[in-house]
Amino acid sequence: MSSLVMLITVFVLALFVGNEIITKVPPTLHTPLMSGSNAISGITIIGALILAGVLESDPQFNQVAKIMAFVAVIFATINVVGGFLVTGRMLKMFQRK
Amino acid sequence: MDMQNITNIVYLVAAVLFILDLKMLAHPRTAVRGNQLGALAMVLAIVATLASGRWDWTYIILGIGIGSLIGAVAAIKVKMTSMPEMVGLFNGFGGGASVLVAGSALIATFNAVGAGADAGDMQMKVATVLSGLIGSVTFFGSYVAFGKLAEFLCVKWKLHNWQKIIKYGSSLAVAAGGIWYGLSLDFSPLSIVFMVSMLMIAAMLLLKKDRFPGMNLLKTLSAIAAVAIGVMLVLDPSNTALFWVLVGVAGVLGVVLTLSIGGADMPVVIALLNSYSGLAAAATGFVINNTVLIIAGSLVGASGIILTKIMCKAMNRSLANVLFGTMGPTADTPDADEVYKTVKSASADEVAMTLEVAQRVVIVPGYGMAVAQAQHAVRDVANFLEDKGIEVEYAIHPVAGRMPGHMNVLLAEADVPYEKLKEMDEINPTMDQVDVAIVLGANDVVNPVARTDPSSPIAGMPIIDVDKARTVVVIKRSLSPGFAGIPNPLFAADNTLMFFSDGKKAMLDLLAALKEQ
Numbered sequence: 001m002s003s004l005v006m007l008i009t010v011f012v013l014a015l016f017v018g019n020e021i022i023t024k025v026p027p028t029l030h031t032p033l034m035s036g037s038n039a040i041s042g043i044t045i046i047g048a049l050i051l052a053g054v055l056e057s058d059p060q061f062n063q064v065a066k067i068m069a070f071v072a073v074i075f076a077t078i079n080v081v082g083g084f085l086v087t088g089r090m091l092k093m094f095q096r097k
Numbered sequence: 098m099d100m101q102n103i104t105n106i107v108y109l110v111a112a113v114l115f116i117l118d119l120k121m122l123a124h125p126r127t128a129v130r131g132n133q134l135g136a137l138a139m140v141l142a143i144v145a146t147l148a149s150g151r152w153d154w155t156y157i158i159l160g161i162g163i164g165s166l167i168g169a170v171a172a173i174k175v176k177m178t179s180m181p182e183m184v185g186l187f188n189g190f191g192g193g194a195s196v197l198v199a200g201s202a203l204i205a206t207f208n209a210v211g212a213g214a215d216a217g218d219m220q221m222k223v224a225t226v227l228s229g230l231i232g233s234v235t236f237f238g239s240y241v242a243f244g245k246l247a248e249f250l251c252v253k254w255k256l257h258n259w260q261k262i263i264k265y266g267s268s269l270a271v272a273a274g275g276i277w278y279g280l281s282l283d284f285s286p287l288s289i290v291f292m293v294s295m296l297m298i299a300a301m302l303l304l305k306k307d308r309f310p311g312m313n314l315l316k317t318l319s320a321i322a323a324v325a326i327g328v329m330l331v332l333d334p335s336n337t338a339l340f341w342v343l344v345g346v347a348g349v350l351g352v353v354l355t356l357s358i359g360g361a362d363m364p365v366v367i368a369l370l371n372s373y374s375g376l377a378a379a380a381t382g383f384v385i386n387n388t389v390l391i392i393a394g395s396l397v398g399a400s401g402i403i404l405t406k407i408m409c410k411a412m413n414r415s416l417a418n419v420l421f422g423t424m425g426p427t428a429d430t431p432d433a434d435e436v437y438k439t440v441k442s443a444s445a446d447e448v449a450m451t452l453e454v455a456q457r458v459v460i461v462p463g464y465g466m467a468v469a470q471a472q473h474a475v476r477d478v479a480n481f482l483e484d485k486g487i488e489v490e491y492a493i494h495p496v497a498g499r500m501p502g503h504m505n506v507l508l509a510e511a512d513v514p515y516e517k518l519k520e521m522d523e524i525n526p527t528m529d530q531v532d533v534a535i536v537l538g539a540n541d542v543v544n545p546v547a548r549t550d551p552s553s554p555i556a557g558m559p560i561i562d563v564d565k566a567r568t569v570v571v572i573k574r575s576l577s578p579g580f581a582g583i584p585n586p587l588f589a590a591d592n593t594l595m596f597f598s599d600g601k602k603a604m605l606d607l608l609a610a611l612k613e614q
Contacts, residue, residue: 028518
């Protein structure tokens with residue numbers, strides 16, 4: 001199996017898993033669901049880190065590409081840190097009695 | 098086992114934890130733990146990545162430092178009433194990050210090609226185009242959603258200084274970036290397309306209205322142009338300038354798609370942009386061949402699509418209608434003065450007297466509660482009534498507020514237990530046993546015309562049937578129409594009392610009146 005077909009398989013199966021579990025989230029928690037899933041979409045940080053940390057000796061090294069990746073690291077980190085923190089803040093309010 | 102396998106196994110663990118995070122969000126009791134698992138998964142994925150190679154750490158440490166600081170301050174400072182703006186803005190950062198990663202990967206790959214490496218394969222090319230296209234629509238669309246929710250885009254009134262800085266600063270930056278990069282492309286057809294796109298974005302962000310003639314045509318044209326440029330980029334990926342032209346044209350599409358959407362349709366758009374930010378991340382995963390990006394991205398994509406569907410259903414509209422249609426009064430909309438001939442206005446004392454003798458009270462909050470920041474005052478009134486043995490519940494319409502679950506978060510902030518928040522389908526069958534229904538800053542979602550008049554713009558939209566309660570108290574500042582722009586006969590019904598006031602002041606006055614009796 002080629003790597004592309006494997007990646008598409010992963011993609012399609014993950015869509016189905018997402019569909020199954022998210023249908024069970026009650027409307028009360030839809031705002032935390034959005035901010036929480038938003039934090040998860042900050043996973044782009046992985047790609048940003050790999051490209052921002054390229055060594056100068058690497059054939060892929062390019063200063064413009066690196067600065068773009070640096071800005072991407074900042075954006076994705078805002079998404080991740082801000083997203084998980086604000087979701088936690090909201091969910092604590094739902095938890096207390 | 099080699100390093101690559103260990104990294105991939107940690108990615109798998111992270112993916113499983115992300116799934117558990119979303120699964121545990123199904124109940125308020127487990128949700129906090131779920132969110133912590135999600136954060137742990139992110140840390141694991143980052144550590145596994147950084148441990149898998151040798152890096153130049155400068156930008157990595159600096160980027161994470163700056164991003165963490167901004168993200169943490171924003172998350173701690175934001176008011177719960179401003180959650181829609183915050184989520185809108187964060188969606189944009191996600192989309193922006195995907196664009197930059199895809200662009201950076203493209204440049205880096207063809208830099209290496211220049212040094213004798215193999216060109217990227219078809220998968221990488223197509224994924225780069227998708228990532229740039231979806232990411233750019235998300236980035237610019239989210240900025241518009243943020244600006245409309247924070248009330249500095251498409252408004253006629255005077256702006257605060259911070260709003261002016263963001264509004265004019267963004268337009269200036271887009272225009273300047275467009276001209277600078279466009280000129281560096283030497284007036285080729287590409288440079289003209291790029292400059293025109295960026296200047297159009299800059300201009301549209303300065304508009305004081307959210308509609309202009311030819312909007313739907315522009316939506317279609319920019320979508321076609323974006324796809325065409327995308328195909329050109331797949332055929333000739335070494336021409337990296339094409340990537341930026343694609344981002345510019347997709348940006349026009351993002352702006353024009355979001356611009357015409359306001360008020361009650363906002364929850365749909367926020368959910369849709371949430372979905373896009375996930376799909377953009379998944380596309381980026383195909384660019385850099387990374388499974389954890391694909392899994393996490395598609396989970397978020399699925400989540401956003403489900404929420405979009407729920408919101409559309411709650412308004413009885415299709416997604417196409419929200420994105421391309423217009424909503425507003427039709428020719429045969431009844432005249433407001435005629436409808437409101439028999440409106441009865443009541444004071445806090447009169448409302449308090451009605452509540453005194455009630456056994457079951459239902460509160461229906463809307464966006465007005467968020468604007469007035471009335472959630473704490475509402476809770477105080479509800480607590481007072483409950484101490485007198487009156488049953489109090491809250492009926493939440495799915496599209497009340499400006500994002501899915503907006504009302505629930507505000508009431509949770511005010512310590513209202515979530516068991517008291519009832520969904521529309523749960524409360525409607527028992528609405529005729531309700532003594533007093535208090536409508537606080539909601540309008541279209543309680544308009545009985547949706548049930549009775551098939552020619553109305555909101556015909557068929559599911560509503561909360563407050564008109565079936567014995568008495569309805571509507572707290573509103575004036576008789577102005579809701580987003581649909583049509584009068585609401587509920588306000589003039591025999592069993593309705595209009596309490597004209599700001600939401601918070603109304604609740605405080607009501608509490609004082611209740612205490613006096």
